[in-house]
Structure formats: C-alpha cells, structure tokens
Amino acid sequence: MIKRFVGAILACVLAVTCVAACSGRGDEGNVVKPEDPIDEPVTINFWGWGDLAEQENYQTLVNQFMAEEGNENITVLYRGMSSSTYMTTLRASARNLPELFYMPDYDFLEWVSSGLLKDVSAYVTEEELSQLWPQAVDEYYYNAGTATLGQSEGASLYGLPKDLGPFTLVYNKTLLDRKIEEKGLDAEEIYATYLNPEVPMTWDQFRTLLKSLVTDKNNDGTPDDSIYGISHYEIETAVYSNNANFFNEDASEQRITDPNFIEALQFVADLTLEDHVMVPAALQSETDGFTRFLNSGCIFSFMGPWDCAQFWGFDIAFESNILPVPYNGDNPDAMSTAWVGSMGYCVSAKASSMQTAAAMRLAKYLCTNEDAQRKFYELGQQVPNIVSMAKDEYVNDTQGLLEGKDPVDRSVWVDTIDGFSEDDKIGGKVRPRYYTYSSGWYDDFLMYIDDQGLWTGVKTAEQICNAYESTFQSTLDEMIANLG
Amino acid sequence: MERTKHISMPFGQRIRGILLRVFIYAVLIFGSLFLVMPYVWMLLGSFKDALDANALEFRFLPQEWIITNYTDLFTSPNFPIFSAFLNTVIVEVSVIVVGTFVSAMAAFSFAKLKLPHRTFWLLFLMSGMMVPYAALMLPQFRVFQELGMFDTLWPLILPGFFGNVSMIFFLVQYMRGIPNAYFEAARIDGAGHFVCFVKIMFPLVKTAVAAQVIFWFIGIWNDYFAPSIYLITPSHMTLQALLGSLNPSMNRQYLPMALAGAVLSSIPMLIIYLSCQKFFIESLAIGGVKG
C-alpha cells in the first residue's frame, strides 16, 4: 500500500515537473495525398458545437460520410457540445486534441500560431477550394514565417471553413405591422423606404423609423407599452458601418480615437439615451436580445443564419424577415457592413498523416458536398458554402426546402457575404477579434465602456475612447509581442 | 419560562401570551413561505416550455403543462441525467467507503494510540482546512491532465481516498470519550491494534461516523466547483456538473430543462434529508456547539 502511495506522489511530482518540458508533435514527414487510399484503420475524433438538432444532424452526416466512403478503416466519433462550454473544453484538452474540431475565427490566430493546427494545404486541391466563398477560405490561411493571416506568399491552409455567417438586422413583421397600424402610419411607404432588402437604411432613417414606431410619452426611458424598437446594437456592426475599425490592418495601432469610431459608439448609446427606442443596458444584461426578440419584446434585433433553427424549432407566433444593417448616411465612405462570423474545421497538429487524410476527407465532405450543404440550410444552420448553390438554390429556394420559412429575403445574407459591388452597398467583414492573437480584449473593452457609463450617459463615447486609448494600444502591443 | 405553564396568570397576561405566540407563528410561517417559494417556483417552471418560462410578462402557472423537460433529460445525449446520477453515486460510494475507513483509522490512532507528536500531526492536518480550494486547483488541474484523468471521475475520487480532516477531528473527540477498558481485554488476548480498531472501536463509534458520513455525503452530492472544471463530457458528469452545464444564465432557452434537472437532482437528497431529519438536526447542533 505504502509503495502505491509513494508511487502516486512520485507520479504527481514527475508530472508537475514534466509540465514545463514536454510537448510532442506527430509525424510531419510523409503526406497522404488526397487521392491515396487509406489502407490502415484510423479513428477520427470530431468535436463541434451546436444545439441538439444540429448535433443530431452532424451525427447523421458523419454516418452518411462513413457509408459513402465505404472504407471500413475509417471510424469517426462525433461529439457535440453547447457553444458556451466548447472553447473551455477545447482549451483544457489542448494537449490531447481530437483529430478534427471546430475553430471559431476569433481564436484561430492564437491556435495556429501556437502550432496546434495542422497545415492541410497538401490535402485539398485548388479545384475543391475554388467552389467555396473565397473570403471564407482566405480566413484559414496563415503564414508562419511572417505571422500574418490570409493568403500570401508562403502562407499555408490550416483549416476548411464550416460556414460564413452574416449577422444582420431582423424584424418581427407581425409586431411591426401592428405598430404601424397603432400609430396610423403608411405601411406601404415604410416598407418601400425603410424595409427594402436591397437598399440599406441610413442611421438617420433607422432612428426616424424607430421613433415613429416607439414612443415614450412620459419620457421615463421605457416605451409606453414596454415594447422596444431594438433589443441591442452590435458594436462591431455600428463601427464597420461608419467606415471605422478598432485598429489598423495588422492590428498594431489602435483606431478607437478615430472620430468615426467614436461617432459609431455614440450612435448606439443614443438609441437608448436620446431616442428611448433601444433596451437599456441594465435590462440587456438581464435578458439577452434574442430572447427578448423571440418573446416579442422588441421589433428589431440581429440574427445570423444559425438562429433560423431556433426560430423554426420554437412555436414562434410571428413572422420575421431580415434586412441589411443600417449605415451612416452622413459619411460618404460608409457602407452597410455587418460582421460575418466563421468557423473552421481544423486538424490537430498531432494527427498522423493518415488521420489527417481521413479527417480532411470528412471535412471536405461536410464543407463541399452538395447534399451536406443542402441539409445544413434546410435545417436552418447556415448559408451554403458553395457559392453557386448559395446564390441560386438557396436564395430562390429552387429545391422547395424552405417554403413558408422565415426569413424570406435570404438574399440579404448572401449579399452581405458576397461583399460590395458598384450598385450594392451591402457587405460584411470578419469580426476584429479574428486579427488579434487573443480575443479577451474585446470583452475588456465592452466592460470598460459599460463601467464608464457610456450606456447610461455618464460619459460620452469621446471621453471614454480617449481615456482608453493608451490602455488599448498597450494591449495591442502585448498581443503582437505574444504572436512574435 | 418553564414555570409559566403551571402558574395561573391574570387574564391580561394570558392574552399577551397568546398574542405573542400568534406573532411568533406568523413570523415563522412568513419565513417558511420564503423558503418554500424557490422549490415551488422550481417545480412550476419545470413544466413550462422555453418561451413560456422566458416570457416578458409575469406568468405564474405554465400556459400549457408539459413534461418534455423531464423526458428530455432521460433521452437527450447532452443532458443524460441518469448517467449523471450514476456517476454521482460512484463518487459518493467510493469516496465515503474508503475515506471514512481511512479517517476513522487515523482518528483511532490520534485518540488511542501512542502516536509521537500527535498534536503536531493533528494541527498539521487541520491547517489544510484554512487553504481555499482555489489555491490548490491549478496545479492539480495540470497534473490530472498530464495523468490523463481530465474528464474522468478520478480527480473527484482520489483526494477523498485520503480521508477527511473534519471527520478525523470530530471522531478523535468522540473516541477519546470511550474508555480504554474496552480494548484492554482484547489486547491481553493478543489482538493487534488494527483488530482493536476494526472489531471494537469501529462498532462503538458507528453513530458518530454515520453523522459525519451524512454531512460528507451531502457535501459530495452538492459539490459543484471541482466537477464543473474537470468534467466536460455530458456522460461523464456528476449531477451538479450537469446542472451547471444547463446554466440558464448562459443560455436562456435551457431554463425549464435546468429547473427540471434541479427538481430531479434534489429528490434523492430530499428523501434522505426528510427521512433522517432528526438525526441531521441533532448532529448539526452537536457539531456546532462543540466545534
């Protein structure tokens, strides 16, 4: 017995001292080409997140993949989790990663620069990549030599995009129509001027619309019938739609003191402070915007394609539709720019070449197979990755899979992904956190402006941003140092 | 106060006595309402659907009574309450069986054997009670990860195998009160210390041990922090970790299911508590007054 105890102590001491030293790597040498047969048994653990329906769908697709491959050597073990615990779990498993896993865009840089993701360039062909949204593929390129993101000379591919998710404006049509009637407004005019899926509203138009729908006669900050105009406002969206950003291109210099940036923050704050049409911060922290929207507590909110599943799953008693996000009409350079989130299918750096080959076959199946992509949009989880499919089949519902399902104007999402063109002021951009080594700074920033009282009007955006400038710059410097 | 019953009192004083009692009962019942309210609310909420529970206006009763929150807990692979129950029982049984034996043995040594530097060793052990778990957690977390025990029940079970200091402390006091005469005959017959402990001491302190075991049992049942950091696979979780993964502060839509989980995970505890209530209150009172 004593021996065992002593053994246990030794094991613990050993393990602790080991922590600093060991970090293994898989075999780097030979690459199993995409067309090579997989002739030895491999097991692929695959981790992802999503609600229950999404997880079920993944299991089905994984089974389908194994059946279609018809290769007895490949076994895939899928594990779905809830999104709130996923990253904590993945991080805690950093030394023992599954072979294939989701990697959200905002954490990609930290993981790829830490050498935890496998270079998968050799496992996909140009042709396979060319059918996907180019901006989605581009997000998963990284140049280890220069520590830069995106396609460049010497950059390699470290993952395949799971999706591209534009987060745009959504409105409760039933509630809106009721409000229009209540206030005696001209429905036709409102739909034509403000709620046009092809022409985004300006901020002024949006405020005018909200103020005409939501009134606060006693001026106490709460609308007359406690139904707000909008649940909350996406900060990144406001900033992007005023042609501003948190930092410059390589995230080395802060830009929060840029007047456009400040104007965007103040615009968001004023929706509550001046117009009384947005849910105050205190109530926002109590009930999230989406829950409020689902319960008809506000007319507008934001949503991404993945939210559809929830809409359809619940017995929602209202119609809804989506719109491009508003932009600042007074700024000639500003365009309607929503943030577009993404997630990658990444392979563990420790995976053997055979495992990588098998994992990538699965990733490609999920990412580029038409049936799989069709299943995803049918279940309300994403806009198809395949450009041609998204632009026609998805938008026009040529397969009749989305009949009677909101939102009707899915073109808004596709336009947002597709980016700006000459006659199209609707576009999207990846969230700023993607460009930085770690993503905690964004929460820090939100907490700071909240603490300083931007949402309650204690201080203006200008005061707050100027006071935070040096702190933010040193955070950026630190992150760059971590990366280098 | 004892005498008031027997001595006949003037009318006014009796009225005052009655009023006093009415007042006291009113206070106690008012307080009880507060204490019962969460449980009632838990139960009611568990029969609502997610939209109903999150409605923006106040709703007391479910609009429609549904039981899917309960059935989902038994069928969903994400929130498998049955395996969580089993895992909790595995931790409970292994920790308590081994840990209690180890603790009682140590207490026996402290109380009845010639242990050199006994004060030092007891203080040594008790000094650990002051150290917050947070100050121990990170190294243990890394070691358990290295040992491949992350996401298993081992990090919850292993520390328990080495006994429980507060149990040792209470048992030492209890055992000291047991006369040595019990052991002397056995010692003369040539019984070893271990035999003395197992055959004589342990049966004598059974009740004291049981009291400690019951509090330990509840402690483990309701333990949340360690399970929540070590267990990530739903089927590996204990009840509390599973409940935590349903945390509606993170995801509003889980609320009714979380409430259903709260109801289900409380039932075994309630049964144990109510069936041993007297034991509970007495042990608690003794522990507190002595401690």
Next chain:
Amino acid sequence: MQSVELCDRAAGAESLPSREPKKKVSKQERREQLIAFLFILPPIIGFLIFTALSVIFTVIYSFQDYNSLSNISTFAGLDNYLELFTSPTRGPLFRKAVVNTIVLLLSVPFSMILGLALAGLLRLGEVKGSKFFQVLYYLPSVSSAVALNIVWNYIFRSNGLFNTVFGLDVIWLDEGATIKAAIIFKNSLNAMGGAMILYLAGMLNVSSELYEASSLDGAGKLRQFFSITLPLISPVTFYLLITGLIGGLQSYADSQVFAGGNSGATTIVYFIWQQGIQGNNNQGLASAASVLLAVFIMIVTLIQFKVSNKWVYEE
C-alpha cells in the same frame, strides 16, 4: 486558540495500553508508535500531495507565465502580482472581484442575526412545531447551490416572482449594487436555518438557573437575552462567523450560476477560474490571485482566533 486547545486535550488523553514510564522506549512501544503512525499515514500523504505540494506549486506558478496552448512556462518574477493591481485590463476585474467578494460577505452577519432572532422566537414561544420549522428552515443548506441559484435567478428577473409579489420594479440582475443585494438576500435566507438550529442548541445549553436568578433580580426577557443568552452562546456565534467567512470568501457558484459572470457579482474565486481555467490562458495571474486569497483567508482566520478570547465565552 480553540483548535490548539482541543488538540492539547487530545494529546493529554490517556493512551493505551502500555503504562510504562516514558523514559524507556521498549520494542513494543516503538512498534505501537510505528503502527500509530501508519494509521495516520494516508491522511498525511493526502495532505502532502493535495494540499502542501499543490500550494507550493501554486506559489511557483504565480511567478511564471504559462501558455496552456504551447505548454511553455517562463519566469515572470512579480509581474503577475503587479498585474493584479496595475494592469489596465485585469486590474479593474480583480479589484471588482475583491470588492464584490467582501460586499457579499454581508450575508454572513445577516443570516446570523436572522437565525438568532428565529431561535429566540422559538425558545420564547416554546413553539409546538419547533422541529418542523427547524427541518424546513435548514432545507436550503442541504439543497444544491446550483439548483437554488438557477431558480433564484429566475425569481429575481425584473418580471419575476420577487418583483411581482412585492410590487417592485427593480432590475435585480443589473451590473451594479442590485445584483449584490439579491445575492445577499438569498444567501442570508439560505443560511439562516443553520444558524437558527445552532443558536437554539446553544440556548438550550444555557442553564435555566441563570435565568431564574436574574428574573428574581427583576431583569426582563430582553435584558436577559442580551446579558445572559448572548454572551453564553458566543461560541456558536464564533463558529458561524468563522465558517461563514471562510466559505463566503470562496464563493463561486453565485457568480457563475446565479449571475452568469455578471461583473457586478464576480468573486475572487470566479476571477481565478476565469483567468486560469475558463480560457483566458492566464494561469500565472490566477495563481497569484489564489495565493493572495489563501493568505487573506489565513489572516482573517488567525485574527478571529486571536480576538476570540476577548468575546467568546469559554466554559
């Protein structure tokens, strides 16, 4: 100090079975000493691994920067400690956590006062269903903190049961003082039962002769309570205070489950979890915070024991 004293008493206990004088250590005696030591060996080993060694490594970690992704530790000197106080981003988080933790400790005296009042009422009225009330009031203490937090969060929503019953329009789950008030309220309520039972037991231990003597002196019930009962049950007060403070300083579920990480209710342990475990990749900083917490708890405990002989009654 109470614990030391108890140990001394334990040390003075009669040992069995050898009655030889101490000077000569016989073979048999040495054997018994060895066996005695073997009996306490498992807890000692457990202590060494799971407490002593862990604490040492926490201290070591607090002087390191650790990257959990690349698994590399580098020496950081006092940086982590400085960062807790001076970092423009982590500093305010830590400061908030400290303030919140201390404010939330208010539930300890509140629950004690409530428990004492209830115990006094039960004793005064010789309540018939005393046991019933005791069982009921103690219920939250045996219930799961997670379950209770989930339902209390539900109760405290602005459209929830609490506001409705009391006709209030308060946003309890806001980031400011209200969420702390809500936590203090529910924790006081949950802990008062335990305090009540202990106080009641303490009161029943006070001999009735003392009361009789003082009523002969013409002391009223209220005066008796303050001059006799309260001083005599001070050991219970001491016990409740010390366990309440040690427990309160380590509170975590309130921040994580009830408040969902709301910055108005983050505690030190929540901060440690957030920095060290949740994914902020800041184990060095978390370790520094836990070292400070451990030191703080030790100081609080030692002060209490030091001051206790001034006001805690001892038989």
